[in-house]
Amino acid sequence: MLFLSPLFLLFGLAAGVPLVLHLYQRRNRTVMLYSTNRFFTQSILRSQRRLRLRRLILLLLRMAACLCIALAAAQPILDLFGLARRAGSRDVVILLDDSLSMSGPGAAGGPTGRGHAGASKFVEARDMALDLVHHLVSGDRAALITYTGRVYGGGRPSQPALSKDLAGLASEVASLTPTQAAGDPTSALALAARLFDNSPQRTRAVIVLSDMQDSDWRKQPLVQPDLPVDVLCVPVGTPPTAACVLDDLELGQGSAVVGQPNVLTVHAVNYGPALVRPRLTVQLDGKEISSQPLTVPAFSPAVAHVPVIFATPGDHRIVAGFTGHKAARPGGDSSSLRSGIGSPRSEIFLAARAIADLPLLLVDGQADADTANATLRRQAPGFFLRAALLASGATGEQAQSLRPDVVPASDLARTQLSTYRVVILCNVRDLPASQVERLENFVARGGGLAIFMGDQADLDFYNRLIGSAARPLGGLMPATFSGPVGFEQVGPADQALHILTVDEHQPALQRFAGALRSSLATISIYRCYKITPRATAPGDCWVLAAMDRGLPLLVEHAYGKGRVLLMGTAPTPAWTNLPLRRVFIPLLSRLTMYLAGGGTPNLPVEVGQPVDLVHGGWDTSKPLWVTAPDGGRLTASIRIEGAAAVAYLPGRAVAQPGFYTVQLKGMNVRSDGRLDGGPGRRPGELLAANVPPSEALPGVVKLSSLQALAGRWRLHEVDLPRRGPMPSLTSILAAQTSGRGIWDTLLWLALAAVLIETLVANQIRSLRRHREDDRQWETQAA
Amino acid sequence: MPTELLDPKLLDRLRGLPLVARRVVEGALHGLHRSPHQGLSVEFVQHRAYTPGDDPKHLDWKALARNDRYVIKQYEQETNLRAFLLLDSSRSMAWAGPQTAQVPNDKEAGGESLSPRNLTRGFDSDAASPSQRPLPAPGIDGERGRNSKYHYASVLAAALAHLLITQGDSAGLFLAADRIVRQLPPRATPSQILSICRALESAAPAGGTALPAVINTLAAAIKRKSLVIVLSDLFDDPEATLGALGRLTHTGHDVVVFQVLDRREVTFDLGLAGRGITILRDMETNAEFEAEPALVGQLVRQEVRRFLTRLDEGCRRQNVHLVRTMTDVPPETVLTRYLSWRTR
Known part of the structure; x- marks a missing residue:
């Protein structure tokens, strides 16, 4: 029998206390002269024997209770699980967590100081795995599967199997290194279950060596294997530390235009119980552009906005990180954020591509009507739109970044839409069906479409053709116009509507949160259409701004890879004072750039996840090189999917956070880090790989919650001793499942002993309580 | 009168209270x-x-x-009346309450644990040598001796002798344990009082108890109808004791029994709560009983109650006055109450 906490056996000495007291009483018994012993009859002698027996039972119960408690605290374990039995017929699959969280400090860094100083959780887990493999004997079969999908054992890579080559397996295990990716234990468990065959002669067990980080287990439900398999979960090291981490990084506008002000939004989450104030530092291409303290309440998210202006076109590297924080509690200890593993999301990367200019197409419904009447033209919505776009694109000495081309609706058919990023329909009465189809294809490929209404707009056209659900992808219109007239006249200026609510989380409108919100609140809307957002799938249609009585004013709709914005009023002073306000220019600029970003979304790349790069310019005949953040070079494979060439980067290639550059052979990397594709060739892709968010989540999954999903699986949690020298994991696993039962049984026995002891003691005490009737008789006798 | 047994206050309380025979008695002199x-x-x-x-x-x-x-x-x-005072001087009469003793080795002490066999034998044995060792005489052994049953019975005997002789009767004394160890023939002379007191004071409780045999011996020795006063704790076989008392009454003697007990013998309250196991050693037989008094107290009290009840019924049937008294009751109270009741 092995004790996990043998020091607690010292408490067993307490069992000797009742015995010592008993012997002491017997040794120091009092001898008393008494007048006669004639009254000590046989019945009294028998009663005395019974009482002595009860006292002996009482003594034994007290000793048993002390022993049981001491034994339970010492955590005895027996060889019942079977790993130590049936040597030579065991199938063992070791699941080793090699995710990023396992790179954290192991038990050696904890309070116990056990194990190798400075060893990470992964090293501890790997040593345990080696111990297990060394414990196996000839005839046993084993395999090791990592959380990131690596399989070590027998069989082909495509069809792994258990291996009898234990020495080879041990050497492979010894050479394992951790990754910075997220783990997928459920897939690993499912793979492990498939390795077992149906032979009833073999003992099967899956040993999970992991820090049991909560997020790793909840990605998907556990699969049900064919065979009932015992799964022993061995928590390694201390749980991930709750910290303040960076959760997300995004540009406010979908498209970064050179010279255009942009907003970088940084999302942070504090998983800790105390308010923290880390310093948020943002670097653009290695140059610090912002450093500000960020207050993050306990267990709450926080958002910081950093203005960014890209000076040059091309790929830019944005790195946001925490450089340190202090505990906000008065008198609290100052502590720096642990870099790297301690807070894996304390640094986050973003690759942004800035474009030199943003080609726009303004389809003005009044452009060809009454052009001679200049006064009338100056009252048209298209006039204000064009003027605002030109004004927002004028950035000093730089070239015009917002380049609106104004065409009448009739000329739309002669315009090549692919040369534009955004198309704005302004007061367009209607369009032919062919043009509507062109617009649909344009938006579906990632273009942006903005619709501004006006006096000429044919509501029936917008509702039935553009907004018809029968169209591909459900129609372009994000909302339908209701009412027989199509719009309602609100009334005089003193009864104008105002913007009451704004979706501040919308990237284009985030700039107008806070103090700048009043700039939108002062806008009066005299006339507008009553629009009703379409009841499409959730997350497909958003109301970005609403007026009094909840009337939507600005509605967004995702269509394919692009976006569609619908304004319920016309940008003309007859309808609203918006075009006369200063806010109109930045609002229109941000909305336009937001629409332009639909085709180039930031590709979310996580460490350990495979990446598909769809690119039209790949030359499939040439190898594709990938430069890792540490300078290492990998080769990606290129395959053809449909009409596009797809560069495939396997998950194991994306092994570290940072920037990856993907380039064709022959391209140069310039000194500033940007790729130079040379004349006539497209530069390579810049990827930003971040630590998976799940690896930053604190908390340990509870086995009880997993067992509810496990079905036929028998999950067992192995409690490693918290103090003292670490016994062999093999010896622990050999009996952990039964050890828990033994401890519980011992505790129950101790409880039963205490209860019975109470009963017996009460019986004995009750004999001492017969004094009342005796006193009465004594009085009478006297 | 140089004796500690006769307290002037006690004698003063008894003055005017005659001890009159309930039955006809034979005497040589004119009397009451x-x-x-x-x-x-x-x-x-x-x-x-x-x-x-x-x-x-x-x-x-x-x-x-x-x-x-x-x-x-x-x-x-x-x-006149011939009264015989039979005083139990067995060692049990020396008990004056709980008193601890050194824990001798059983072999050294010659004692033996109480067993069903020797429990009975202990009362029948007359060869227990340790019990033969006399205890210090009451009055000499300090306060404990004064509180013993023997001392209390001696005071009663002396007072009764004084009462009898002063009213013209003759009084004699028999000190008996497992046999009669000393006797003073009845006399009506004033010097008899002093003799009786000295005999009581000089004697010390020793030996076992064989009260029935002693009473039978006394019954055979007394030829004339007399008053027989027995002072004892009666810790003997109650049936034998009652049989011997019955023989006395059948031969025409007027028999009065003063049963002197210590209250703690009745209540078995030895003040040993929480002391755990205690070895109770019989003072007469040295038989030992290992017990926890707190645990067996109730059973012992029931047994004592049964014993006393048997004596009450037997004495009533034998027309014997049984006067039970505790050592914490003043002797004058006992005597005055009894004599007053007897003269009615």
């Missing part, structure tokens, strides 16, 4: 008590028919003149 002999006295009792041989001087001539019948006048003779 009725005699079975009709003789020269002033108390007319009855007439009886004249029979030849009667002394003619006893003829009632007036009756002859009136009735023409020969009748003899009979008178009741008042005589």
Whole structure:
């Protein structure tokens, strides 16, 4: 029998206390002269024997209770699980967590100081795995599967199997290194279950060596294997530390235009119980552009906005990180954020591509009507739109970044839409069906479409053709116009509507949160259409701004890879004072750039996840090189999917956070880090790989919650001793499942002993309580 | 009178309280008590028919003149009382409450644990040498001796002897344990009081108890009807004791038993709560009983109650006055109450 906490056996000495007291009483018994012993009859002698027996039972119960408690605290374990039995017929699959969280400090860094100083959780887990493999004997079969999908054992890579080559397996295990990716234990468990065959002669067990980080287990439900398999979960090291981490990084506008002000939004989450104030530092291409303290309440998210202006076109590297924080509690200890593993999301990367200019197409419904009447033209919505776009694109000495081309609706058919990023329909009465189809294809490929209404707009056209659900992808219109007239006249200026609510989380409108919100609140809307957002799938249609009585004013709709914005009023002073306000220019600029970003979304790349790069310019005949953040070079494979060439980067290639550059052979990397594709060739892709968010989540999954999903699986949690020298994991696993039962049984026995002891003691005490009737008789006798 | 047994206050309380025999007793002197002999006295009792041989001087001539019948006048003779004080001087009478002893080795002490076998044997044995060792005499052993049952019984005996002799009766003393260890024949002289007191004071409780045998011996020795006063704790076989007392009453003796007990013997409250196991050693037999008094107390009390009840019933049936008293009750209280009750 092995004790996990043998020091607690010292408490067993307490069992000797009742015995010592008993012997002491017997040794120091009092001898008393008494007048006669004639009254000590046989019945009294028998009663005395019974009482002595009860006292002996009482003594034994007290000793048993002390022993049981001491034994339970010492955590005895027996060889019942079977790993130590049936040597030579065991199938063992070791699941080793090699995710990023396992790179954290192991038990050696904890309070116990056990194990190798400075060893990470992964090293501890790997040593345990080696111990297990060394414990196996000839005839046993084993395999090791990592959380990131690596399989070590027998069989082909495509069809792994258990291996009898234990020495080879041990050497492979010894050479394992951790990754910075997220783990997928459920897939690993499912793979492990498939390795077992149906032979009833073999003992099967899956040993999970992991820090049991909560997020790793909840990605998907556990699969049900064919065979009932015992799964022993061995928590390694201390749980991930709750910290303040960076959760997300995004540009406010979908498209970064050179010279255009942009907003970088940084999302942070504090998983800790105390308010923290880390310093948020943002670097653009290695140059610090912002450093500000960020207050993050306990267990709450926080958002910081950093203005960014890209000076040059091309790929830019944005790195946001925490450089340190202090505990906000008065008198609290100052502590720096642990870099790297301690807070894996304390640094986050973003690759942004800035474009030199943003080609726009303004389809003005009044452009060809009454052009001679200049006064009338100056009252048209298209006039204000064009003027605002030109004004927002004028950035000093730089070239015009917002380049609106104004065409009448009739000329739309002669315009090549692919040369534009955004198309704005302004007061367009209607369009032919062919043009509507062109617009649909344009938006579906990632273009942006903005619709501004006006006096000429044919509501029936917008509702039935553009907004018809029968169209591909459900129609372009994000909302339908209701009412027989199509719009309602609100009334005089003193009864104008105002913007009451704004979706501040919308990237284009985030700039107008806070103090700048009043700039939108002062806008009066005299006339507008009553629009009703379409009841499409959730997350497909958003109301970005609403007026009094909840009337939507600005509605967004995702269509394919692009976006569609619908304004319920016309940008003309007859309808609203918006075009006369200063806010109109930045609002229109941000909305336009937001629409332009639909085709180039930031590709979310996580460490350990495979990446598909769809690119039209790949030359499939040439190898594709990938430069890792540490300078290492990998080769990606290129395959053809449909009409596009797809560069495939396997998950194991994306092994570290940072920037990856993907380039064709022959391209140069310039000194500033940007790729130079040379004349006539497209530069390579810049990827930003971040630590998976799940690896930053604190908390340990509870086995009880997993067992509810496990079905036929028998999950067992192995409690490693918290103090003292670490016994062999093999010896622990050999009996952990039964050890828990033994401890519980011992505790129950101790409880039963205490209860019975109470009963017996009460019986004995009750004999001492017969004094009342005796006193009465004594009085009478006297 | 140089004795500690006779307390002047006690004697003062007893003054005027005669100890009168309930039954006719035989005596050589004139006294307070009725005699079975009709003789020269002033108390007319009855007439009886004249029979030849009667002394003619006893003829009632007036009756002859009136009735023409020969009748003899009979008178009741008042005589003095012969009282025998039988005092139990066994070692159990020396008990004056809980007193611990050194824990000797069983072999050294010659003691033995109480067992069903030796429990009985202990009371029958008369060869237990440790029990033969006399305890210090009461009054000499300090306060503990004064509180013993023997001392209490001695005070009662001395007071009774003084009472009897001062009222003209004769009193004798028998000290007995498992046998009669000392005896003073009844005398009516004042010096007898001193003799009795000295005998009581000089004696020390020792030996076992064989009260029935002693009573039987006494019954055989007393020829004339007398008053027999037994002072003992009666810690013996109750049936044998009652049988011996019954023999005394059947032979015409007036028997009074003063059962002297310590209250703690009745309540078995030895003040040992929380002391765990205690070895109770019989003072007479040295038999030991290992017990926790707190646990067996109730059973012992029931047994004592049964014992006393048996004595009560037996004495009532044998027409024996059983006066039970505790050592914490003043002797004068016991005596005055009993004598007052007896004279009614």
